Amino acid sequence: MGPSDGDRLQQLRAVLPCEVRVVAETHSLFGRLLAAKSFKRWNGVLLLVIDLPDGSPGTIRCDATDVLGVVESGPRSVLDAAGLRALHRLVGQLATRAQVGVSRVDAQVGSPRP
Numbered sequence: 001m002g003p004s005d006g007d008r009l010q011q012l013r014a015v016l017p018c019e020v021r022v023v024a025e026t027h028s029l030f031g032r033l034l035a036a037k038s039f040k041r042w043n044g045v046l047l048l049v050i051d052l053p054d055g056s057p058g059t060i061r062c063d064a065t066d067v068l069g070v071v072e073s074g075p076r077s078v079l080d081a082a083g084l085r086a087l088h089r090l091v092g093q094l095a096t097r098a099q100v101g102v103s104r105v106d107a108q109v110g111s112p113r114p
Helices: 005-015 081-100
Strands: 018-021 033-042 045-051 057-061
Touching: 005 045, 033 057
Parallel strands: none
Antiparallel strands: 018 033, 033 045, 045 057
């Protein structure tokens, strides 16, 4: 579970003003470092008030920047409760097979037991 809305607001109050990097790859300012002055909420979306590269004021979604931390890119998987139960059951089955030496393939892992 991620941080609550109150936690995010408290974190923003603690760090602003600061420089933020645009991390949303689809944003036209991706990779740019911008000065963030404050924040505001508009239609339930948390926005940073920033200085655009040309010096004019603007806003950007907080989640398009690194102000609240960066989520590492790469492969991800999210399991719901049923998927987690199925994974737990599968791991249990594999552990049991390893203990009794059951294998569906002819290859063996490790040294044979005496």
